[in-house]
Amino acid sequence: MRKYTVRVSKDYLGFCSAHFIVFGSNVCERLHGHNYQVAAEIEDELKADHLVFDFIEFKQILEGITDSLDHRMLIPLNSDTLGVEVTEENVRITSDEKEWIIPRDDCVLLPIENTTAELLARWVSGQLSEKLEAKLGQLPRVLRVEVFESPGQSATIELRNEA
Numbered sequence: 047m048r049k050y051t052v053r054v055s056k057d058y059l060g061f062c063s064a065h066f067i068v069f070g071s072n073v074c075e076r077l078h079g080h081n082y083q084v085a086a087e088i089e090d091e092l093k094a095d096h097l098v099f100d101f102i103e104f105k106q107i108l109e110g111i112t113d114s115l116d117h118r119m120l121i122p123l124n125s126d127t128l129g130v131e132v133t134e135e136n137v138r139i140t141s142d143e144k145e146w147i148i149p150r151d152d153c154v155l156l157p158i159e160n161t162t163a164e165l166l167a168r169w170v171s172g173q174l175s176e177k178l179e180a181k182l183g184q185l186p187r188v189l190r191v192e193v194f195e196s197p198g199q200s201a202t203i204e205l206r207n208e209a
């Protein structure tokens with residue numbers, strides 16, 4: 047049995063965004079930013095054209111996803127501990143001790159519990175698998191997404207779709 051994997055990890059597949067993580071029930075990091083990088087890989091059989099998936103298309107799809115996060119504050123809509131109120135103008139985030147008010151257009155609202163690299167990888171993998179499924183007519187056998195918060199520090203998620 048042969049196993050093929052294609053991987054993309056270009057410099058432009060990144061996003062420069064602000065966030066803070068909540069530890070435990072109420073300890074919030076200070077607001078700060080990262081130059082996040084994203085790598086993704088598909089493990090699957092070769093198609094009739096001898097490709098697992100076309101690199102150009104793979105990069106374009108992933109770039110669309112990373113661009114949607116770029117130069118924004120990452121807001122975890124499903125936080126257990128933060129209050130998040132969204133109006134047309136602003137996003138207001140509250141914790142036990144602090145309040146942040148950010149222009150709505152400067153934010154990206156993510157259905158995740160915390161903006162850890164792990165959950166950002168989960169969100170990116172969900173977006174990516176939707177788009178790959180639309181292209182392929184099915185999910186790839188294995189999809190991996192790695193989100194680097196900084197060089198040498200990353201979280202990876204693996205989605206398996208095996209019959």
Ligand SMILES: [Zn+2]
Nearest residue numbers: 065078079080
């Ligand atoms: Zn951080």
